[in-house]
Amino acid sequence: MLDPDPVVPGCAVVATFETDGPDRQRRIIDALCDSLESQSAGIRSGMLSANFHVTPDGTRVLNYAEWSTDEAHIAFLDEPGRDAIFRISSEVPGVRPIGFKRFHRHLFLTNF
Numbered sequence: 001m002l003d004p005d006p007v008v009p010g011c012a013v014v015a016t017f018e019t020d021g022p023d024r025q026r027r028i029i030d031a032l033c034d035s036l037e038s039q040s041a042g043i044r045s046g047m048l049s050a051n052f053h054v055t056p057d058g059t060r061v062l063n064y065a066e067w068s069t070d071e072a073h074i075a076f077l078d079e080p081g082r083d084a085i086f087r088i089s090s091e092v093p094g095v096r097p098i099g100f101k102r103f104h105r106h107l108f109l110t111n112f
Helices: 022-038 070-078 080-091
Strands: 011-019 047-054 060-067 095-103
Touching: 011 022, 011 070, 022 047, 022 060, 022 080, 022 095, 047 070, 060 070, 070 080, 080 095
Parallel strands: none
Antiparallel strands: 011 060, 011 095, 047 060
């Protein structure tokens, strides 16, 4: 459904993982999604979207998450739910977290 008044993301967070094959890609994505969905909306308040991308060779997962503000993402990192996310990403066999970076939008192109 199209939102007539979409929230413009204040920041994007890109997290990457090394994975040992397509089955590990699917396993980490499923585990992270299950964990996020089980948390209360208040814990992930400010998260606008989470997009997961995989390499065809099964070696990487990229998570591109949009947040309303830097502060919303920082608050999420301070919540107990963060511990579950980090535990999942470090305990799934065949998955190694690489890290994350926060980005701010510089330019937006559309309808070209």
